[in-house]
Amino acid sequence: MSDVNDLVARYIATWNETDPAARRAAIDEIWAEDGAYTDPIAVAEGRAEIDATIAAVQGQFPGLTFTLVGPVDAHHDIARFGWELGPAGHEALVVGFDVAVLTADGRIGKVYGFLDKVPAGI
Template sequence: MTDPTPVVDRYIAIWNATDPEDRRDLVAGSWAEDGAYLDPLMKGEGHAGIDAMIAGVQARFPGFVMSRTGPVDAHNDRVRFTWALGPAGAEPLVAGLDVGVLAQDGRLASITGFLDKVPG
């Protein structure tokens, strides 16, 4: 496996891309066509479903920024990493751990998210 950190960093960039065209381009370049995202609160399937899910989060939390909060751990075709979401320069309101599977071409096949911190 090549270093998966750039794939994960592109994934984080998708969550921060507020221009719909830029976000769709990032999704297409980072996710397999049949990619799927799942966490306890939402899911998205395929490029359109993942894009719509992220757009919904951005609408609910306008101006929030997602960042990776630790190193990317990987083996075989699996990755895991921690992240946080909140206003720039402020304490994050949401944080969690994601576990992903990489497709043969190096793009994301799936992400399963675990939420460690959510707003009340």
């Protein structure tokens, strides 16, 4: 998993995967066992909580899709990238960026998420 661009694309794909078994398999493959995800709304520690967080976001925003925006900027074991969440072909409802810290074996160890645009009431 040395290609950071591929890893980030696979990370975004997990947020769009609605089949629970396929999503969990993808999470198990790209995340470290003790991985952690933190954003202003959620904190998830470990693969099971990361999976549950993604499922909850999908439940809150059914039918919407995460899309990578712009290039992945990476150095050493850190990558940052922008993303949008919205209906295909329409303006995004949520916009943000994540900073991922990778483990020595090229998995995701931590993700710090930032929200630049959110709908009222979130």
